[in-house]
Amino acid sequence: MRTRLAIKFHGLLERFFPERRLFLKSDTDTRFIRLRPGSQLVAYAGAAGIVAWTIIATAILLMDSIGSGNFREQAKRDQNTYQERLNALSGERDERATEALFAQQRFNAALTQISAMQSELLTSETRRRELETGIEVIQATLRDTMKDREAARVALANLQEQTEDSDAILAAALVAPTSMAFMADALSDTATERDQIAANAEAALQQRAELEHEIRLMNDQNDQIFRQLEEAMDISVKPLDKMFRSAGMPTDQIIEQVRRGYSGQGGPLTPLSFSTRGEEPTPNEIRANRLLNQMDILNLYRIAAEKAPFAAPTRAVVRNSSGYGYRRDPKTGGRRMHNGQDFAGAPGTDIFSTADGVVIYAGWQSGFGRLVKIQHAFGIQTLYAHNTNIRVTKGQRVSRGDHIADMGSTGRSTGTHLHYEVRVNGKPVNPMIYIKAARNVF
Numbered sequence: 001m002r003t004r005l006a007i008k009f010h011g012l013l014e015r016f017f018p019e020r021r022l023f024l025k026s027d028t029d030t031r032f033i034r035l036r037p038g039s040q041l042v043a044y045a046g047a048a049g050i051v052a053w054t055i056i057a058t059a060i061l062l063m064d065s066i067g068s069g070n071f072r073e074q075a076k077r078d079q080n081t082y083q084e085r086l087n088a089l090s091g092e093r094d095e096r097a098t099e100a101l102f103a104q105q106r107f108n109a110a111l112t113q114i115s116a117m118q119s120e121l122l123t124s125e126t127r128r129r130e131l132e133t134g135i136e137v138i139q140a141t142l143r144d145t146m147k148d149r150e151a152a153r154v155a156l157a158n159l160q161e162q163t164e165d166s167d168a169i170l171a172a173a174l175v176a177p178t179s180m181a182f183m184a185d186a187l188s189d190t191a192t193e194r195d196q197i198a199a200n201a202e203a204a205l206q207q208r209a210e211l212e213h214e215i216r217l218m219n220d221q222n223d224q225i226f227r228q229l230e231e232a233m234d235i236s237v238k239p240l241d242k243m244f245r246s247a248g249m250p251t252d253q254i255i256e257q258v259r260r261g262y263s264g265q266g267g268p269l270t271p272l273s274f275s276t277r278g279e280e281p282t283p284n285e286i287r288a289n290r291l292l293n294q295m296d297i298l299n300l301y302r303i304a305a306e307k308a309p310f311a312a313p314t315r316a317v318v319r320n321s322s323g324y325g326y327r328r329d330p331k332t333g334g335r336r337m338h339n340g341q342d343f344a345g346a347p348g349t350d351i352f353s354t355a356d357g358v359v360i361y362a363g364w365q366s367g368f369g370r371l372v373k374i375q376h377a378f379g380i381q382t383l384y385a386h387n388t389n390i391r392v393t394k395g396q397r398v399s400r401g402d403h404i405a406d407m408g409s410t411g412r413s414t415g416t417h418l419h420y421e422v423r424v425n426g427k428p429v430n431p432m433i434y435i436k437a438a439r440n441v442f
Contacts, residue, residue, distance in 0.1 A: 324338060352400075353401065358398070365411075
């Protein structure tokens with residue numbers, strides 16, 4: 001059975017690949033090489049395999065080249081967009097800071113003017129009360145004078161009726177006009193003084209009305225300044241709060257931790273105080289203290305943002321070659337968890353610290369190659385692996401943006417790239433959470 005199948009297969013090969021002979025002739029001899037159908041089939045199959053492999057490899061290289069070019073162009077566009085967004089946000093932040101500074105200056109000037117006006121108003125009120133008291137005294141004196149004049153008239157009439165002696169009548173007549181003239185002069189002086197006091201009181205009331213109008217205008221200006229400051233604070237604080245919440249960081253705990261760490265210097269601002277008389281705070285004082293508290297929170301957010309890894313570890317054009325999560329292992333081909341983010345770039349690409357911290361490891365570690373590990377605040381660690389060169393030492397304190405290493409392919413790596421990890425309390429988290437959360441702020 002096997003022989004017949006072999007004969008049939010050999011016959012089929014003879015139809016497509018008939019036996020051929022390759023003659024080799026020399027000066028003294030002629031030889032030939034027999035090419036059997038099986039040998040020809042193997043030769044054709046090998047040649048076809050080589051041609052197919054060449055075509056497939058060429059197509060793969062072309063696709064990879066095209067894909068790399070697209071990735072580079074996309075990365076350049078993303079970087080340009082990111083840079084433009086960063087410049088726009090920086091300009092807007094500077095404008096808001098300048099507006100807040102000018103508003104604070106206007107607010108301080110308004111407070112000074114209000115204090116001066118309040119002093120003038122109190123002085124005017126005291127003067128008005130003194131004038132009212134003087135008017136009341138003068139009116140009382142005038143009433144007493146009128147009573148004395150009426151009593152003198154009555155006494156004079158009685159004296160005229162009861163006295164029969166002409167000399168006495170004449171003497172009384174001579175004395176009475178003198179007393180009446182003196183009383184008339186006193187009444188005239190009193191009336192003049194009364195009119196002057198009334199005019200002064202009217203002028204004081206007019207000045208008080210003008211001061212009250214100016215105070216109302218100042219209150220309107222203060223309200224406008226407060227609104228501008230409150231809007232500036234909202235615009236500044238809300239993006240930072242959103243950034244921390246997007247990264248899964250509890251803002252209340254973060255702010256409290258930073259406040260405890262900066263309680264001696266650079267801590268909360270002192271609340272604004274306008275009076276030492278133990279009086280209840282005015283609405284403006286309450287709004288001012290609320291703004292100062294928001295400024296304190298904004299400052300604490302700024303400190304916390306510097307201590308958390310809200311930045312990208314590279315500034316050059318790189319490609320996100322592998323993300324966080326389960327993936328096909330490039331070495332074994334099996335499914336394996338990838339605890340970081342890979343950025344592929346040119347050899348020697350600068351790598352920067354993404355936050356303030358202390359270097360707790362700088363050296364070789366199996367699998368990671370040349371590794372830099374930095375401890376940050378809030379229990380956060382960042383890892384930078386597969387470096388070709390390390391530029392920091394263990395125990396060194398670094399700031400965000402410091403050059404800490406150069407990109408390489410050391411350790412368990414298939415090519416030049418940076419393996420970047422973020423760990424919170426020892427557990428890996430997706431680094432892109434922090435990088436994306438900061439894109440709308442920094």
